[in-house]
Amino acid sequence: MRIALGLEYDGRAFSGWQSQTGRPTVQDALERALGVIAGESARLHVAGRTDAGVHAALQVAHFDTQVQRPLSAWVRGVNSHLPDSVAVRWAVESEGDFHARFSAFGRSYCYLLLNRPVRPALLSGRVGWHHLPLDVDRMGHAARFLLGTQDFSCFRAAECQAKSPVKEMREATVRRIGELIIFEFAASAFLHHMVRNMVGALVHVGKGAAEPEWVAQLLQDRDRRRAAPTFAPDGLYLCGIDYPDGLGLPDRGRLRADPLPGMTL
Known part of the structure; x- marks a missing residue:
């Protein structure tokens, strides 16, 4: 079973998305939290790697698992084990031959x-x-x-x-x-x-x-x-990813509104 996740994060506390030895990364934080909920290790694949200090209003990633959990567990359950600077926005069981990176156009x-x-x-x-x-x-x-x-x-x-x-x-x-x-x-x-x-x-x-x-x-x-x-x-x-129809992703991976309405001055 392949689970797709919509993510947001504040990049200030991280050395970018990708896992690095001895450095805090968004990938490591998420994989640890997923592992707690799944009871097994989880490997995330992401639509696009962000650098140190870069934020995401909507990032898309996926992981494969044989563990049966309600979708709410991959959202609220995972979020309960994440730092305040990272949150899962949504989780869906992906449809078709979905890949967070290679399905994006x-x-x-x-x-x-x-x-x-x-x-x-x-x-x-x-x-x-x-x-x-x-x-x-x-x-x-x-x-x-x-x-x-x-x-x-x-x-x-x-x-x-x-x-x-x-x-x-x-x-x-x-x-x-x-x-x-x-x-x-x-x-x-x-x-x-x-x-x-x-x-x-x-x-x-x-x-x-x-x-x-x-x-x-x-x-x-x-x-x-x-x-x-x-x-x-x-x-x-990072404000969103474009995917084809038919993959079961909310709004095809894009934000529906102004990416950061609370940030306008």
């Missing part, structure tokens, strides 16, 4: 950036921060150059292990709510540090250091060294 991220002169206190670690005024219209114009299927080498980390830098960017938007700027991206897949590097480039445009067309030139040059610095992980959230 898209992923969505958002980046929350506090744009004010003073650094955050209440939202420290949960939002990025930039002290200079940013022009959202200029950043939105620049974001349109990210759309389509193209080579994203200029936004790829040196340690990225993806086989190809070519991805399809389906959505790239920038909007402001008060002091909070929200960057939203949806793509077939993402390279290592790709979102944080794109945000860095858009902020570079937003503060007037480059014209919006500079982003198009970066993509054409395919040279990471010409782009802006990588932005901090603090404001980055």
Whole structure:
């Protein structure tokens, strides 16, 4: 039996998703809690690994088990053994040939950036921060150059292990709510540090250091060294996974509403 889980977590206390010797990870915390409820070890497979300090509003994972438990046990039971920074949102017995990673055909991220002169206190670690005024219209114009299927080498980390830098960017938007700027991206897949590097480039445009067309030139040059610095992980959230119909997942792995309505200022 294969159980699919919808997860959310605050990444500040973890060294990323993937299990690492001697470091706290989201995977280890979840597998320990699942093991308590299952009475046996459980191995999780995830839609996409997140880095240290990166959050998830909706991550999807699965595990296989022969143990019979009500679905509520995989939610409330597991949550009772998790730290406050991790929660199972839902659990379903998957249908068809479901795999959390390989069944996905898209992923969505958002980046929350506090744009004010003073650094955050209440939202420290949960939002990025930039002290200079940013022009959202200029950043939105620049974001349109990210759309389509193209080579994203200029936004790829040196340690990225993806086989190809070519991805399809389906959505790239920038909007402001008060002091909070929200960057939203949806793509077939993402390279290592790709979102944080794109945000860095858009902020570079937003503060007037480059014209919006500079982003198009970066993509054409395919040279990471010409782009802006990588932005901090603090404001980055995995916001959902796209799956085909017929797999029995709530809302096909996507959030139904604004990813973080409680975070708007």
